[in-house]
Amino acid sequence: MAAAEMPTFEMDLDRLPATFCDILGVPVPKDIPAPMTELSTKFKSERIVFALFDNLGLFELSQYKPQFLIEFSNALALLNTKNPYTLGVMHQIIYGGLLPKIGHPYNPGGFHFLKYLNDNGHKTTMIGRPKDLRRYSGNTEERVKDSDMATWVEAARVINTYSFSWLHFLDFEGLAEQAKQRGQNLDDLVKRLLLRTDKWMLSMQKQLRQNTLLVICGDHGRFKLDFSSQDKTTQMRAASVPVAVFIKK
Numbered sequence: 360m361a362a363a364e365m366p367t368f369e370m371d372l373d374r375l376p377a378t379f380c381d382i383l384g385v386p387v388p389k390d391i392p393a394p395m396t397e398l399s400t401k402f403k404s405e406r407i408v409f410a411l412f413d414n415l416g417l418f419e420l421s422q423y424k425p426q427f428l429i430e431f432s433n434a435l436a437l438l439n440t441k442n443p444y445t446l447g448v449m450h451q452i453i454y455g456g457l458l459p460k461i462g463h464p465y466n467p468g469g470f471h472f473l474k475y476l477n478d479n480g481h482k483t484t485m486i487g488r489p490k491d492l493r494r495y496s497g498n499t500e501e502r503v504k505d506s507d508m509a510t511w512v513e514a515a516r517v518i519n520t521y522s523f524s525w526l527h528f529l530d531f532e533g534l535a536e537q538a539k540q541r542g543q544n545l546d547d548l549v550k551r552l553l554l555r556t557d558k559w560m561l562s563m564q565k566q567l568r569q570n571t572l573l574v575i576c577g578d579h580g581r582f583k584l585d586f587s588s589q590d591k592t593t594q595m596r597a598a599s600v601p602v603a604v605f606i607k608k
Contacts, residue, residue, distance in 0.1 A: 365435040370395045372440040372448065372601065373456030375576075376472040379407055382572060383522060385479045391455030391470055398434060402607055404572040408518050408563070412556055413445055413529045414549060415577025417602050423550050425557035428575060428604050431564065436603040438576075443601045445529070446494075448578040453495050473499040476523050484517060486510050487527035499525075506530065511559050519568045528556070529581070564608060573606040 370378075374392045381387055381399035383406075417437060420428065440451060455470045473483045474497040485492055486502040487510060502517070504510040507530040518524045530552065556575075564573055578601045 365429070365432050367435045367437065368395065368397060369437045369439065370398075371456075372438040373451045375438075375452050375603070376455045376470075376475075379409075379472070379523070379574075380476070382407060383476070383481060385476060385481060388455070388470055388475065395436075398436065398605065401434065402572050402605055404607065405570045406519070406522050406524075406568070407572045407574060408514075408524045408526070408567065409574045409576065410514075410526045410528065410560065410563075411445075411449070411576050411578065413578060414580040415553065415556070415575075415602070416443075416579065417600050419549060419553055419577070420602060420604075423553050425553055427557045427561040427564070428606075431561075431606050432604050433607050434605040436605065438601040438603060440601060443579040445578050445581040448576075448601060449491065449495055449527075453497075471497040473497045473523070473525065481522035482520075483523040483525070484521045485525040485527075486513050486517075487525075488529065491527055511563075515563060515566055518563070519566070519571070560606075564606060567608045569608055571608050573608065575604040575606070577602050 371392060374395050377387045377391050377394040378399045381394040381396070382402050382404055384403070387394055420435075438448075440447065442448070442451070453472050455472060473485065473495075476483050477498055483499040484502055485496045485499050486504060488505065489503050492501045492503055500521075502513050504513055507528045510526055510528060514524065514526050560573070560575055567573065
């Protein structure tokens with residue numbers, strides 16, 4: 360399926376947690392943005408694997424056309440948000456668009472997506488780097504890993520045992536800084552990591568049990584990239600929006 364032929368939806372980013380709840384059959388809290396029923400009705404599942412990749416957006420999908428993500432995609436969501444960067448995206452999904460109390464990374468009196476699933480009988484896990492897990496995991500089971508490879512290997516071991524698995528891949532940030540110091544082309548790095556991502560997600564999809572939804576989500580990274588040129592490609596990348604690719608097994 361070509362990228363232009365994917366069933367495509369436009370939605371506010373902070374509607375993802377309610378949409379995920381609805382997919383899993385969990386009652387949606389009234390105080391968070393409503394689910395996108397066009398997606399939740401279509402993708403009812405027993406479990407969800409949510410993989411967040413830094414620096415993956417509509418531009419990268421259109422430019423590099425990763426084979427698995429495009430051919431196996433059942434739907435593409437274009438995510439509207441005023442903060443498309445990593446922590447902003449994580450914050451909007453974990454808290455459902457609600458703000459925690461000042462000074463508290465997790466607000467015990469408010470909504471926390473993973474905690475809400477746990478409290479409603481759905482076992483969850485978060486796999487990724489320690490800093491992000493400390494900030495956002497709530498009371499979910501943490502699996503701390505120090506590299507994307509370690510995160511991928513751990514995920515392959517455990518994803519079929521949880522109702523919701525949150526995976527975070529962010530090697531691009533460190534590699535981009537190294538490439539910049541060496542004077543290497545960032546576009547080549549983006550392409551290489553996207554192709555790696557495509558192969559990893561294909562491998563993961565093969566391991567998933569039936570009635571599982573794989574959601575591959577992208578953001579603009581932890582900080583704004585400093586591309587040296589101001590050509591058309593650079594401008595298109597700057598205008599790109601975060602995306603979520605829905606793949607049902």
